[in-house]
Amino acid sequence: MAGNLNKIPDMKDAGEDWQEFEFVRITNNFEEKHAARAKTFTLPQGFYLLVGRDVEEFNKFSAVILNAMIYGLAMTVLFGLIGGVLTSRNFTRRIDSINRTSSDIMAGDLSRRIPVRGSGDEIDQLGVNLNMMLSRIESLMNGMRDVTDNIAHDLRSPINRVRNKLEVTLMKPASPEDYKKIMQETIAEADELLAVFNALLSVAQLESGARDIQKEMLDVVDLIKQAVEFMEPAGEEIGVHFDLDLPEDPLFIKAARPLMSQAIINLIDNSLKYGRSNDPVISVGITTSKDTLTIYVSDNGPGIPPTDMSRVTERFVRLDASRNRPGSGLGLSLVSAIAQRHGGELCLQQNLPQGLRAEIVLTLDT
Numbered sequence: 506m507a508g509n510l511n512k513i514p515d516m517k518d519a520g521e522d523w524q525e526f527e528f529v530r531i532t533n534n535f536e537e538k539h540a541a542r543a544k545t546f547t548l549p550q551g552f553y554l555l556v557g558r559d560v561e562e563f564n565k566f567s568a569v570i571l572n573a574m575i576y577g578l579a580m581t582v583l584f585g586l587i588g589g590v591l592t593s594r595n596f597t598r599r600i601d602s603i604n605r606t607s608s609d610i611m612a613g614d615l616s617r618r619i620p621v622r623g624s625g626d627e628i629d630q631l632g633v634n635l636n637m638m639l640s641r642i643e644s645l646m647n648g649m650r651d652v653t654d655n656i657a658h659d660l661r662s663p664i665n666r667v668r669n670k671l672e673v674t675l676m677k678p679a680s681p682e683d684y685k686k687i688m689q690e691t692i693a694e695a696d697e698l699l700a701v702f703n704a705l706l707s708v709a710q711l712e713s714g715a716r717d718i719q720k721e722m723l724d725v726v727d728l729i730k731q732a733v734e735f736m737e738p739a740g741e742e743i744g745v746h747f748d749l750d751l752p753e754d755p756l757f758i759k760a761a762r763p764l765m766s767q768a769i770i771n772l773i774d775n776s777l778k779y780g781r782s783n784d785p786v787i788s789v790g791i792t793t794s795k796d797t798l799t800i801y802v803s804d805n806g807p808g809i810p811p812t813d814m815s816r817v818t819e820r821f822v823r824l825d826a827s828r829n830r831p832g833s834g835l836g837l838s839l840v841s842a843i844a845q846r847h848g849g850e851l852c853l854q855q856n857l858p859q860g861l862r863a864e865i866v867l868t869l870d871t
Contacts, residue, residue: 744785746784748788760867769789776803804861
């Protein structure tokens with residue numbers, strides 16, 4: 506610890522004037538070699554001074570830390586590799602399931618869906634979004650199939666009528682008046698076909714957003730009054746009474762006037778065609794709440810069965826009871842498309858005690 510040295514130990518340079526060497530230390534009557542670190546000084550009169558300390562415990566502690574770091578790093582790398590392999594295999598399996606599902610869908614099975622584990626991770630979120638997209642695609646494909654079937658069913662008859670009339674006219678002698686009558690009837694049939702195709706085109710454009718609409722602030726009370734006034738002559742012919750429930754003050758909403766007017770007229774026309782009763786009454790009015798405005802048209806006719814309530818807004822859907830009446834099955838589809846284009850929806854419900862109540866529900870900020 507202190508005193509004169511018998512000899513200068515063999516030292517090696519440790520940098521910054523520090524020297525390292527080993528010395529023998531007696532502990533509990535045992536000799537042990539310890540490491541030391543010291544600095545040396547040459548003093549006047551030839552004296553040599555060495556000042557240092559035992560660093561054996563420090564070296565042992567450093568060795569323990571180094572070994573712990575090496576083993577810790579090795580364990581981290583090992584577990585990282587194992588975790589990476591497991592994660593990669595799990596990720597690969599899930600990607601393979603998505604690829605298999607995609608292959609089945611491309612092969613024509615639109616009912617397939619991507620499996621979702623419910624973990625809420627990114628792949629699950631991707632699967633949920635893809636499944637929603639697939640459901641929408643399946644719905645559109647089924648709708649297109651239904652539209653095709655309904656077009657074949659509903660448009661075949663008028664086209665056949667036109668052809669048969671023209672063929673019969675050509676097969677027998679006819680006067681100019683007969684030709685004129687047949688031509689007028691043919692023009693009327695063609696106008697009905699054009700009206701169907703125009704309505705179908707309007708529905709498709711509104712649902713896809715391809716048709717630009719110019720919204721303006723308009724008085725919905727005045728709009729309803731004009732629509733009822735326009736349909737009153739048709740209602741008087743079949744003895745329909747109109748009952749208006751409108752506020753006295755103007756009520757403004759932001760909407761496209763031609764489309765909103767057409768939607769209201771379509772609802773009234775639907776009630777005139779299918780809402781007949783012994784004493785037919787069509788009620789038209791407005792209800793408001795904090796966030797919504799509702800335009801309703803109700804009748805006291807036979808109504809619609811609850812099982813068919815969700816179907817009648819689809820294109821070309823006509824219930825069996827209305828097959829023998831004029832119409833194309835696009836009126837409510839067009840109203841629904843107009844409501845959706847304005848950020849609202851078309852709601853159908855039973856008009857207690859009897860009849861149908863159709864509502865165009867709009868948010869007040871539209």
